[in-house]
Amino acid sequence: MTLKNKIIGSKKAIENFQFVTINGKVIFHDKERITRIARAYSQVVKSAINPLLEGKSIEELTKDLYSILPNYIYLETALKQANTIVEELLDKEDEKGEIIHAKIKRFWFASRGNKSDRGNRNVKFHVMDDHVLVKVKDPWGKWIVGKAYFGKEYLSLLKELEELANRKEEGYGAMITFKHYPMIHLQVPLWLYLKHFSTQKPSGYGLVAGFDLNGDRLNVVVVDRQGKIITFKTWWYTEAVSHGYSKEEVEALRFNALSQSLKFLVRIGVDYVVFEDLFVIKRRKFTKSRKGNRKISKFAKKQMLIHGVIKALRLGFNVILINPRGTTNSEEHERLMRERGFDRHTASAYLIALKGLGMINDIK
Known part of the structure; x- marks a missing residue:
């Protein structure tokens, strides 16, 4: 057992509480290009589910699906999400032992964080006075720029996370969703979140x-x-x-x-x-x-x-x-x-x- 961030539990249990997700509305200048990434990403997730259920490895699927989404970090993140969906499907087998099939209607995309990539290779941000400037990597072209609006109470936290990322001391995961309007979801390290909000x-x-x-x-x-x-x-x-x-x-x-x-x-x-x-x-x-x-x-x-x-x-x-x-x-x-x-x-x-x-x- 270990004590970290005031959590007592097994190492595996504590690993599930290393980040807190904060959400903001985001406006992109080029909607078509940002939507193209999301559709390709979602297609990778959908295309990977049945092969994963049949036992195909993520490594094999990386080669098979790279033509759909030619960005290794996006692709890796999408396949890990597909694998998570598969695990949940197996956990939700009904009483007859039959696997419940997934129905994925929405589209989105995500990029895992890495401190070596100055926080995240595909999604960058810079805190301004009243908003956050967001840059998203387009696998087929240049960066896509947008403006994100979080609550004002989050700006000092994001400013510190930006500084830590630039020094390669912390990473952050990022997801863009499109339910009602584009939203950006950033995974902030738990210790940093508690520092600002405890x-x-x-x-x-x-x-x-x-x-x-x-x-x-x-x-x-x-x-x-x-x-x-x-x-x-x-x-x-x-x-x-x-x-x-x-x-x-x-x-x-x-x-x-x-x-x-x-x-x-x-x-x-x-x-x-x-x-x-x-x-x-x-x-x-x-x-x-x-x-x-x-x-x-x-x-x-x-x-x-x-x-x-x-x-x-x-x-x-x-x-x-x-x-x-x-x-x-x-x-x-x-x-x-x-x-x-x-x-x-x-x-x-x-x-x-x-x-x-x-x-x-x-x-x-």
Whole structure:
């Protein structure tokens, strides 16, 4: 186990929280050329999925698809995204063992970061007084110039990232999307983001809070250093699983519950918050209910986890990521529900808190 950026967990768990994505609207002077990159990039992703499912290697596909997108960094990034989609498809096999096919309708493009390339080989930026000048590499021609508009609160952060990139000390990933209008998404190093946006909470009493994240509710159980329950609480957002709410509205409901819960934990003196490391879960457990399966597939639990971890770090908590094995289906879980009268989600939150406490004790 290791402690880095106030995160306690396995090395693999911590690797998933090295960057924070910030978003800005971008206006390009040459829409046709920027759209051409996106269409080629998306075509590479689509073209790579079936061959990857059949076992073809990324190295082979790099040679096969270079004619579609003649830029190694773009191509490498696209193939890695295609491989991620393939892994998710394999994880989402339905109860009959059949692979659910991907439907990719949108188009976008991305370029991985590298500090040796002064941040990013294909996407450069320069911070101005009220906007950010963006330059995008065209595989078939010269650089494409645009203006990006982030919130003013991000400009000092981006200025420092630009300086670090120019000194070859930090890299940043970049993505351009086109859902309603062009957007640029920059991956900022977590430590730099926290430097600019963290607030220091008062020292607590060493209390540990376990979180159980669900589609319609958030359960939290707080324990002391001996594992005794101090309090437990549920934040409901049942509207999130009802019809008539957009993805953005549902996301806002869940994120608001996380924010409210963390503010509550600041007031009662919690120092450690514990989440399940969802990145170690390989397969989703589907039910016999089609309605239930839809809820499982639509609930972006990892996205909620990422938001919770970043928000907790910003507020000054230590974050612990535990292996979820045994926190939902186990003899101990059933015993807690039976003996303490807990519902399934409160029992899970309690076990998550105890696992986090055990990791703290192992480190000391």
